[in-house]
Amino acid sequence: MMQAGGPDASRLLLQRVREVAATVVDKQDRLDAISTEIAEVMGAEVCSIYVRHGDSRLLLTATRGLNAQAVHNTTLAVGEGLVGLVAESARPVNLPEAAAHENFAYRPETGEEAFHSFVGVPLLRGGLVIGVLTVQNVRPRAYARDEVDALQTVAMLVAEVAAAHEPPSDDIGEDPRPVRLEGRVLNAGVALGAAYMHEARLPVQNMVSGGDPAGEIARVDEALEEMHRALDDRFHAADLAGEGEHREVLQAYRMFAEDRGWLSRIREAVRGGLSAEGAVVRIQEQMRARMRQLRDPFFRERLHDLDDLSNRLVQHLAGEAGRMQKDELPADAVVVARNMGPAELLDYPRERLRALLLEEGSHTAHVVIVARALDIPVLGDLKDISAIAEAGDRVAVDGENGQVFIRPGAQVEQNFLHAMQMRDERRAQFAVLRDKAARSIDGVEVSLNINAGLLIDIQQVAAVGAEGVGLYRTEIPFMVRSRFPDVEDQQRLYSRALDLSEGRPLVFRTLDIGGDKVLPYWRLAEEENPAMGWRALRLTLDRPQMLRQQLRAMVRAAAGRDLHVMFPMVAEVSEFERAKAVLNAEIERERNRGRDVPASVFAGTMLEVPALVWQLPALLQITDFISVGSNDLLQFFFAADRANPRVAARYDLLSPAVLAFFAHIVDSAEGANRPIAFCGEMAGGVLEAMTLIGLGFRKLSVAPASVGPVKAMLRSTEVAPLADYVRSLVGLPDRTVRDKLRAYALDHDIPL
Ligand code: PEP
Ligand code: MG
Secondary structure, three states, X not given: OOOXXXXXXXXXXXXXXXXXXXXXXXXXXXXXXXXHHHHHHHOOOXXXXXXXEOOOEEEEEEEEOOOHHHOOOOEEEOOOHHHXXXXXXOOOEEEOOHHHOOOOOOOHHHOHHHOOEEEEXXXXXXXXXXXXXXXXXXXXXXXXXXXXXXXXXXXXXXXXXXXOOOOOOOOHHHOOOOEEEEOEEEEOOEEEEEEEEOOOOOOOOOOEOOOOHHHHHHHXXXXXXXXXXXXXXXXXXXXXXXXXXXXXXXXXXXXXXXXHHHHHHHXXXXXXXXOHHHHHHHHHHHHHHHHHHOOOHHHHHHHHHHHHHHHHHHHHHOHHHHOOOOOOOOOOEEEEEXXXXXXXXXXXXXXXXXXXXXXXXXXXXXXXXXXXXXXXXXXXXXXXXXXHOOOOOEEEEEOOOOEEEEOOHHHHHHHHHHHHHHHHHHHHHHHHHOOOOOEOOOOOEOXXXXXXXXXXHHOHHHHOOOOEEEEEXXXXXXXXXXXXXXXXXXXXXXXXXXXXXXXXXEEEEOOOOEOOEOEOOEOOOOOOOHHHOOEHHHHHHHOHHHHHHHHHHHHHHOEOOEEEEEEOOOOOHHHHHHHHHHHHHXXXXXXXXXXXXXXXXXXXXXXXXXXXXXXXXXXXXXXXXXXXXXXXXXHHHOOOOXXXXXXXXXXXXXXXXXXXXXXXXXXXXXXXXXXXXXXXXXXXXXXXXXXXXXXXXXXXXXXXXXXXXXXXXXXXXXXXXXXXXXXXXXXXXXXXXXXXXXXXXXXXXOOO
């Protein structure tokens, strides 16, 4: 027996467990022998191995020291007892006095009552907790940090062995039937192709070092250098047209490759007896387990970059054998992955890439930002897709409606192909329409604008022939940066945004953060009702420095040009007045310093809070424009959280109640001679846009892809009779008038 932590204990543990794994054939005997070895090296009376079965149970699978009868009998739920706590938190638990912990769950059959100290570490594999390894002592003993560290290192090997104990899973991947999945559109587009399962990491054969840590560290350093060179080449070669946050994302990724904390932890793990590859994987598994528990999308992304870099480093360590074998990549690849880093996407030849399907993903995920720059359709939130799809499966991606068809069958594929052709034809028509007026048959002009969040989105304004950018959500660039941009950073960003819109009006919306839109560098307290909480203008009025800085940057960026500023979540006129006063003060400040100021300034407000609707006459006296943000406005109108899938789609936006509400807004604005725009996402639906125009809205701001279809609709519409018809629907008892509106469009040859 020895009691020592640090590299010595770690190396000895690895050596013993490796010997057992190599020599003991029977699976159960192997786990039993491993627990004996670990107990001995650690100087513990007990060493147990729990293996996870299904999603929620942990089964005692091998033990040295607890009652043998408990093996294969005692189970704990994830989250139950100390073992369950380790599994749930994916972190070690180290307690000199286990019974004193609130989570302690006594199992009489194990005879555990005799033991005081407890250390449990997770068995991690592929970022998942597949079991728990514990040691216990009769004496209350405080295990040192490096002893726990040694246990974590050996847990990697134990995880490999324990994985063989997993019962065969219900392999839904075997299912040859067609499957339809619904996901979230992260970049629109349609595609048909063959599934390619993204293999993030090469299998690592040799986790344990041959006894030459210095040699292994030299291998890590060499591989790192090679990786840096290869990344520089890759980013240099990637033909990413235009500019935007994708460049910043890739630069940040490149910086991570030099992260000292990450590299020193790898070196430390090598000193603990792991091979270079084993050390990279050990640190990676820990990061993955943390990543799964983080709710903050930004930090998840950052950790994901490190995950991606770890895979890349393992490839470089494998040398020639690790070169990405993309030869077998189908010519029409639909890449399926749990998640992916931005640089991994660049490993795929663009010409073979049709679409990207992710189990996770979000609009601000780094890979999605790069995919948008490359114009690749992306769907996210596709639960279990990597288990359901198999390499080579035909996959139809409907990235307009958020649907994926796996193994669709010849008939569906044929239909899909047909739909794709139709779409291409329609696109060609929209391209022709690009320079045509957005005018109805009876001469009603409607201003069509786009909503943007990233610089890359703004570049669409000219491509789709929009009049301007009706909504630039400035919080999005804040969310993909790693620190709060100062005035100069912001000024540069806004100046580029104005340049990219090429003289067309661009409406800056001030920060809409808080609530569920978190900035990693500025933590806010959790709130019960974030959508109705301390967010947007409420927050920036309370922290005026932030608002001042943002407005100052906008004023400077727009020097000599027109500046349009809009404030989000205004609930009462006085809030708008206060915000406008800050804007005016910033303009004055610039003028007093002898600097150029914007040629003209327009200050407007979003209409997102119902209370403001009842203050329109007063508001319209002092605002230059108004824009209806129906995403928020209607969630408050129906009291139905837009982010909660259970209720988000419960009420139809084309209901008589909504029509009556919007009619009231339009009527209140009439005569005030103030532009009233509509920038909620619903305006991008052709039927919805038709309805809004019928109600009297003359300025819409929509996703870039919607400009063509909305313009085509408008050019085939006679607005006067449409207006009569839409108004006639107000006050009906129906829960929705969608079908009636659709029938109207059909009857009047309006293309939807
Ligand atoms: C809205 O609420 O309609 C809106 C456009 O703002 P966001 O979707 O950014 O909240
Ligand atoms: Mg909003």
